Amino acid sequence: MLTPGMGAVSTTFMAGVELVRKGCALPIGSVTQLATIRLGKRTERRTPLIREFVPLAPLDSLVFGGWDIFPDTAYEAAGKADVLKPHHLEEVKGLLSSIRPMRAAFDRAYVKKLDGTHVKKAKTKFDLAEEIKDDIQQFKKGTGAERLVMVWCGSTEVFLDSHLVHADPAKFEHAMKTNHPAISPSMLYAWAAITSGVPFANGAPNLTVDIPALQELARQHNVPICGKDFKTGQTLLKTALAPCFKARMLGLKGWFSTNILGNRDGEVLDDPDSFKTKEESKLGVLEHILQPQLYPELYGKMCHKVRINYYPPRGDNKEGWDNIDIFGWLDYPMQIKVDFLCRDSILAAPIVLDLVLFLDLTQRAGLRGIQEWLSFYFKSPMCAPQLYPEHDLFIQSMKLKNTLRWMMGEELITHLGAEYYD
Numbered sequence: 001m002l003t004p005g006m007g008a009v010s011t012t013f014m015a016g017v018e019l020v021r022k023g024c025a026l027p028i029g030s031v032t033q034l035a036t037i038r039l040g041k042r043t044e045r046r047t048p049l050i051r052e053f054v055p056l057a058p059l060d061s062l063v064f065g066g067w068d069i070f071p072d073t074a075y076e077a078a079g080k081a082d083v084l085k086p087h088h089l090e091e092v093k094g095l096l097s098s099i100r101p102m103r104a105a106f107d108r109a110y111v112k113k114l115d116g117t118h119v120k121k122a123k124t125k126f127d128l129a130e131e132i133k134d135d136i137q138q139f140k141k142g143t144g145a146e147r148l149v150m151v152w153c154g155s156t157e158v159f160l161d162s163h164l165v166h167a168d169p170a171k172f173e174h175a176m177k178t179n180h181p182a183i184s185p186s187m188l189y190a191w192a193a194i195t196s197g198v199p200f201a202n203g204a205p206n207l208t209v210d211i212p213a214l215q216e217l218a219r220q221h222n223v224p225i226c227g228k229d230f231k232t233g234q235t236l237l238k239t240a241l242a243p244c245f246k247a248r249m250l251g252l253k254g255w256f257s258t259n260i261l262g263n264r265d266g267e268v269l270d271d272p273d274s275f276k277t278k279e280e281s282k283l284g285v286l287e288h289i290l291q292p293q294l295y296p297e298l299y300g301k302m303c304h305k306v307r308i309n310y311y312p313p314r315g316d317n318k319e320g321w322d323n324i325d326i327f328g329w330l331d332y333p334m335q336i337k338v339d340f341l342c343r344d345s346i347l348a349a350p351i352v353l354d355l356v357l358f359l360d361l362t363q364r365a366g367l368r369g370i371q372e373w374l375s376f377y378f379k380s381p382m383c384a385p386q387l388y389p390e391h392d393l394f395i396q397s398m399k400l401k402n403t404l405r406w407m408m409g410e411e412l413i414t415h416l417g418a419e420y421y422d
């Protein structure tokens with residue numbers, strides 16, 4: 001299990017897996033560990049745990065590694081991230097202290113608020129990517145891991161538009177060799193993973209693997225990929241509430257979302273270029289769920305705004321406020337206020353675990369390219385160019401579970417009428 005970026009999310013994930021393995025904590029928030037899946041008719045009463053239904057790698061078999069621009073061990077980085085309480089960190093000090101980041105492929109032009117010394121030096125981006133490939137092989141050899149998965153847990157990069165050099169693998173490779181600015185560091189990790197046969201998930205809103213060149217490579221190398229941007233706090237709630245309004249044909253005039261957070265992620269997002277990447281990722285959600293083109297009188301004029309404010313006193317404990325202006329029967333207005341005092345990395349860590357286990361399963365099941373059934377975990381789900389992304393949390397959940405049923409040769413569940421006991 002490899003993470004480019006060993007900050008708050010990555011170290012909270014590693015520490016959590018170890019605490020669960022030691023029997024000190026429960027894997028709360030993890031679908032692979034806790035959720036059941038209904039099989040067959042309701043009368044059959046078959047609801048195994050997902051981890052007993054599909055052959056997932058057991059937690060005991062996971063080993064961890066990563067890259068960062070700071071040389072801190074996972075223990076030191078977790079201490080600085082200040083997510084977990086000291087008693088939890090002490091319990092896993094042995095493992096976390098042994099995880100030292102490899103030197104990062106980094107360029108300040110893409111994350112302006114950070115500067116680190118633990119970085120690779122090479123003439124071209126292609127050379128950097130080749131070094132990452134070597135790191136992957138060394139990690140595999142050193143740990144004896146049979147299979148690998150990579151999840152980008154690095155900082156949010158500046159906003160990049162898709163470019164001609166992203167069009168196919170040959171153009172992409174040429175652009176790496178000529179240090180083209182449209183190739184960001186996260187793309188180098190993704191290229192290295194895919195060409196090493198390693199599944200890749202993108203936890204940040206960066207373009208990264210959401211480009212034709214890397215998607216084509218993923219198909220060529222039989223590698224599953226998915227992204228972008230872990231769906232954790234405010235957007236998780238948004239994609240649960242918006243389907244409710246639409247299901248009842250309630251209108252929406254406006255949705256104002258603001259956040260305060262004070263972790264390093266918040267500091268990076270204080271840069272307008274990195275924020276733009278995040279903003280795009282957060283804004284797409286409502287349009288796709290509410291479909292104003294189909295319901296112009298309900299959603300045609302909605303105003304959607306998202307703000308993120310870097311406010312150091314809160315650390316990783318983000319507060320997300322939502323003011324939602326809805327309207328009902330005869331156009332009468334109503335308001336809903338949501339104030340979510342959440343913990344960013346506590347919500348993100350189980351997502352990393354599920355993605356690792358599901359991507360590994362997916363590769364063994366012979367699936368490759370974009371894994372839309374994992375949209376459930378992302379704010380800005382990747383999908384084939386001719387499709388639109390599915391944002392509705394409940395449709396995503398159904399799609400995820402039906403994909404697992406399909407993999408195991410079970411009947412898909414369509415929720416037809418009661419007389420069929422479906």
Ligand SMILES: NC(=O)c1ccc[n+]([C@@H]2O[C@H](COP(=O)([O-])OP(=O)(O)OC[C@H]3O[C@@H](n4cnc5c(N)ncnc54)[C@H](O)[C@@H]3O)[C@@H](O)[C@H]2O)c1
Nearest residue numbers: 005007008009068104153154155156204230232264265344
């Ligand atoms: N926590 C959440 O709820 C959440 C939700 C969605 C997305 N994310 C995204 O996940 C990512 C990680 O979040 P976090 O809270 O752990 O942030 P963090 O700042 O604590 O950790 C990110 C780490 O990545 C490192 N890094 C930056 N560029 C790198 C590179 N090129 N190579 C290797 N390392 C690099 C940084 O030094 C830092 O240690 C961010 O992009 C964030 O936007 C987080």
